[in-house]
Amino acid sequence: MRTWIRSLRPFDAIAVQNLLERTIDVREAERFVRLFHAENPEAGDVHARLREVAKDIARHGTYTHTYEELQFGARVAWRNSNRCIGRLYWKSLRVRDRRQVASAEGVAIECVAHLREATGDGRIRPTVTVFPPDTPARPGPRVLNEQLIRYAGHRRRDGSIVGDPRYADFTEMARGLGWRGGQGRFEVLPLVVQPGLGGALLCNLPGDAVLEVPIEHPEYPWFAELGLRWHAVPAISDMCLEIGGLCYPCAPFNGWYMGAEIGARNFADAARYDQLPVVARRLGLDVTTERSLWRDHALVELNVAVLSSFERAGVTMTDHHTESNRFLAHLAREEKAGRVCPADWSWIVPPISGGATGVFHRYYDNPKLTPAFVHHPRPPAR
Numbered sequence: 252m253r254t255w256i257r258s259l260r261p262f263d264a265i266a267v268q269n270l271l272e273r274t275i276d277v278r279e280a281e282r283f284v285r286l287f288h289a290e291n292p293e294a295g296d297v298h299a300r301l302r303e304v305a306k307d308i309a310r311h312g313t314y315t316h317t318y319e320e321l322q323f324g325a326r327v328a329w330r331n332s333n334r335c336i337g338r339l340y341w342k343s344l345r346v347r348d349r350r351q352v353a354s355a356e357g358v359a360i361e362c363v364a365h366l367r368e369a370t371g372d373g374r375i376r377p378t379v380t381v382f383p384p385d386t387p388a389r390p391g392p393r394v395l396n397e398q399l400i401r402y403a404g405h406r407r408r409d410g411s412i413v414g415d416p417r418y419a420d421f422t423e424m425a426r427g428l429g430w431r432g433g434q435g436r437f438e439v440l441p442l443v444v445q446p447g448l449g450g451a452l453l454c455n456l457p458g459d460a461v462l463e464v465p466i467e468h469p470e471y472p473w474f475a476e477l478g479l480r481w482h483a484v485p486a487i488s489d490m491c492l493e494i495g496g497l498c499y500p501c502a503p504f505n506g507w508y509m510g511a512e513i514g515a516r517n518f519a520d521a522a523r524y525d526q527l528p529v530v531a532r533r534l535g536l537d538v539t540t541e542r543s544l545w546r547d548h549a550l551v552e553l554n555v556a557v558l559s560s561f562e563r564a565g566v567t568m569t570d571h572h573t574e575s576n577r578f579l580a581h582l583a584r585e586e587k588a589g590r591v592c593p594a595d596w597s598w599i600v601p602p603i604s605g606g607a608t609g610v611f612h613r614y615y616d617n618p619k620l621t622p623a624f625v626h627h628p629r630p631p632a633r
């Protein structure tokens with residue numbers, strides 16, 4: 252075995268050893284270091300850094316990113332997110348380095364701080380907070396919530412659900428862990444943090460960390476009576492950030508909303524808040540035949556309401572026409588930089604008026620690139 256490993260290129264030899272010892276993939280590390288130096292020529296001697304990284308991996312089974320590598324890696328992970336239409340501003344992602352924070356309490360506190368900083372007074376700042384990576388010695392911490400802010404779904408005896416049905420299972424799990432939240436339609440779920448070592452922690456988000464927007468319609472006063480509201484910041488917290496062979500299992504990141512995510516999905520999907528029949532009836536539409544296009548009318552008014560409510564509240568939000576144009580600008584820029592921009596048509600095209608947006612009318616390359624945000628199977632709760 253030894254001789255065989257020695258006969259390989261040094262990087263491949265370490266890779267084989269790492270495979271045997273379940274440490275990180277040195278070739279991934281090498282590829283990332285080269286990418287970082289290719290795009291950041293001022294960063295110094297790539298060969299010196301490669302030697303250092305190889306030595307660290309051989310010795311410890313892992314290595315440590317510099318802050319510059321981490322920041323670049325997180326930004327490129329956004330750039331490589333093939334489902335995201337909002338990547339034009341990938342270079343401006345704010346990267347909060349919290350690799351020294353491993354306790355469940357520490358992670359919860361920093362998630363709250365992330366929300367406060369990213370929310371500001373409504374001018375939302377795309378931000379990622381990076382907690383410790385998995386290492387051969389111990390796994391990194393994790394947040395079990397899909398997003399930092401989400402609404403509970405309460406199952407009633409008759410099987411119906413009050414709130415967001417998507418989170419009914421999570422809500423039951425949180426209650427099982429001792430959560431004592433209310434029974435309303437828009438109850439913010441607690442954070443469930445699983446530290447690298449030890450038991451899970453339940454933590455309620457303080458009210459001032461959760462900016463919400465009540466939804467009203469500029470022309471229909473009755474709209475406010477529907478009692479709809481939504482949180483200002485979408486912050487995905489269950490994806491791992493993979494950079495150069497290292498996996499950061501806890502790296503919550505946020506951008507700002509595109510109105511249709513809320514107006515054409517969260518409020519509209521039959522398996523979510525299912526508001527199209529309610530809105531259509533209040534609009535006095537004929538819901539007895541599909542051919543009245545009552546769903547489509549209701550969708551448009553819902554989306555008008557979401558966009559104008561966020562605007563009135565002074566909270567950053569984009570619409571799908573603007574975002575489509577921005578994405579095409581992003582594609583052109585990436586092409587000019589000599590890069591492929593991976594994109595998944597079925598995610599990029601907005602859920603309403605697809606054909607009225609430019610992104611509908613073309614195909615995309617879609618290779619898997621790293622660094623990346625990826626879904627890893629959740630480890631069993633301890």
Ligand code: ARG
Pocket residue numbers: 337485487505506507508509512513517
């Ligand atoms: N679609 C998800 C939601 O409705 C959010 C996904 C991320 N969106 C974003 N604009 N960054 O909550």
